Amino acid sequence: MNRARILISGNFHWQAGFSQTVAAYVRAAEEVGCEIRVSAPLSRMDAEVPRHLPVEQDVRWGTHLVLMFEARQFLTADQIELAGSFPRDRRLIVDFDGHWGAGEDAAGDSASNKYSVESWRLLYSTLSDLVLQPKVSGPLPPGAEFFKCFGLPRAVSHPLELGRKRDYDLQYIGSNWCRWEPLAEVVEAAARARPPLRRLRVCGRWWEGETCPGFEDITSGEPGWLRRRGVEVHPPVPFDHVIQEMGRALISPILVSPMVTRTGLLTARLFETLASGSLPVLPAEAEFMAPVYGDDAAHLTLGADPAAVLTRLTADYEHHARIVGGVQDRLRVEYGYRRVLEDLLSFFR
Structure with missing residues (x-):
C-alpha cells in the first residue's frame, strides 16, 4: 500500500x-x-x-x-x-x-x-x-x-521497579457502571485475606450512592458501604494520570460490565492495568480476557477463592511481580501499538 x-x-x-x-x-x-x-x-x-x-x-x-x-x-x-x-x-x-x-x-x-x-x-x-x-x-x-483495537501503552512500569511498598494494598480506578457487585466482592475478599488488605481505595463516580441520571439501575450502590469497610472513596482520576495512579497500589482488579462479559470484548483497561506496575487480577467476570495474558493468567485470576489468591499475591509479591513483568514483555510485542496499527492497515489490502 x-x-x-x-x-x-x-x-x-x-x-x-x-x-x-x-x-x-x-x-x-x-x-x-x-x-x-x-x-x-x-x-x-x-x-x-x-x-x-x-x-x-x-x-x-x-x-x-x-x-x-x-x-x-x-x-x-x-x-x-x-x-x-x-x-x-x-x-x-x-x-x-x-x-x-x-x-x-x-x-x-x-x-x-x-x-x-x-x-x-x-x-x-x-x-x-x-x-x-x-x-x-x-x-x-x-x-x-x-x-485487537487496543494495545499496551508505550510507558510501562515493571512491578519490581516500583517495589512492594505502595500507598495502597488494593484499588480500583473507574466509575460504577454496572460494577458495584464485582467491586464489593473484591473488597470482601480483601477483608478475608491473611493478613487482611486494609489500605483500599476506589476513584470514580457513583460509588457513594449518587447515580447517573437516566441510568440509576446500573450506577447505584449502597451509600456508606465502602467507607464502613475502610475503603477511601475519591473523585475520578484525570485520564492522563490513570496509569500512574494505578501504580500506587500493589493490586488492581480488572472489573468489567455485564455487556463486556456477555460479548467477550477486550477493553483498554486490561492493558492500562498491566502497564501500571500494579499486579492486575481478573475476577470471574473478566476471566474471558485471560488468553491475552497467556498461561500466566492462571496466577492472576481470583477464581473460586479470591481471598486465598489475594493472600498468595501479597505473600509472594516478588514472584508474581516477575510473572507480570514477563507478560509485559510478551505483550509489548504482540500488542504494541505498532503491531495494532499494522493489523489495521492489513484490512485495507
Missing part, C-alpha cells in the same frame, strides 16, 4: 472512550509508514481533543476512512453521505461495543439501549462491508473480523 492517509471518524471525548487509543495510533503511524488524523467534518469532539490529536478539516486529505463506534450513533444523514465519498473498499468500521451481530440483550448496560440492533445493522451496512471487533470470547458474527 502506498503511504496511507487515514481519517478517523468518531464521537471523541478526551477523558472517555477511545480518544487515548487513537492518540496511540497517531504516535505509531510514522513507524508504520502512514498518517492519521481525526476528521472534523465526520466527528463530534469536545474542546480538548484538538489539543491532543491532529484534526483535519478537509475529507479530501484522506485516502482511507475508519469509522469508530461505541455507544452512540453520532453521524447525521449528511455525514453518512459525506463518508460515502470514500471508495467502499477504503472504509471500515471499528465496533468497540459489539453492536454488529449482537442479540437484542447484548447492550443492556450502556447508552446504546436507545438504539435497536436493527438500526446498528442498517447503519454499519450503509457505511462499510467490513466490521472489526475486539472480541476474544466466542465466535465472531458473520461479516465481522477480529481486530
Whole structure:
C-alpha cells in the first residue's frame, strides 16, 4: 500500500472512550509508514481533543476512512453521505461495543439501549462491508473480523521497579457502571485475606450512592458501604494520570460490565492495568480476557477463592511481580501499538 492517509471518524471525548487509543495510533503511524488524523467534518469532539490529536478539516486529505463506534450513533444523514465519498473498499468500521451481530440483550448496560440492533445493522451496512471487533470470547458474527483495537501503552512500569511498598494494598480506578457487585466482592475478599488488605481505595463516580441520571439501575450502590469497610472513596482520576495512579497500589482488579462479559470484548483497561506496575487480577467476570495474558493468567485470576489468591499475591509479591513483568514483555510485542496499527492497515489490502 502506498503511504496511507487515514481519517478517523468518531464521537471523541478526551477523558472517555477511545480518544487515548487513537492518540496511540497517531504516535505509531510514522513507524508504520502512514498518517492519521481525526476528521472534523465526520466527528463530534469536545474542546480538548484538538489539543491532543491532529484534526483535519478537509475529507479530501484522506485516502482511507475508519469509522469508530461505541455507544452512540453520532453521524447525521449528511455525514453518512459525506463518508460515502470514500471508495467502499477504503472504509471500515471499528465496533468497540459489539453492536454488529449482537442479540437484542447484548447492550443492556450502556447508552446504546436507545438504539435497536436493527438500526446498528442498517447503519454499519450503509457505511462499510467490513466490521472489526475486539472480541476474544466466542465466535465472531458473520461479516465481522477480529481486530485487537487496543494495545499496551508505550510507558510501562515493571512491578519490581516500583517495589512492594505502595500507598495502597488494593484499588480500583473507574466509575460504577454496572460494577458495584464485582467491586464489593473484591473488597470482601480483601477483608478475608491473611493478613487482611486494609489500605483500599476506589476513584470514580457513583460509588457513594449518587447515580447517573437516566441510568440509576446500573450506577447505584449502597451509600456508606465502602467507607464502613475502610475503603477511601475519591473523585475520578484525570485520564492522563490513570496509569500512574494505578501504580500506587500493589493490586488492581480488572472489573468489567455485564455487556463486556456477555460479548467477550477486550477493553483498554486490561492493558492500562498491566502497564501500571500494579499486579492486575481478573475476577470471574473478566476471566474471558485471560488468553491475552497467556498461561500466566492462571496466577492472576481470583477464581473460586479470591481471598486465598489475594493472600498468595501479597505473600509472594516478588514472584508474581516477575510473572507480570514477563507478560509485559510478551505483550509489548504482540500488542504494541505498532503491531495494532499494522493489523489495521492489513484490512485495507
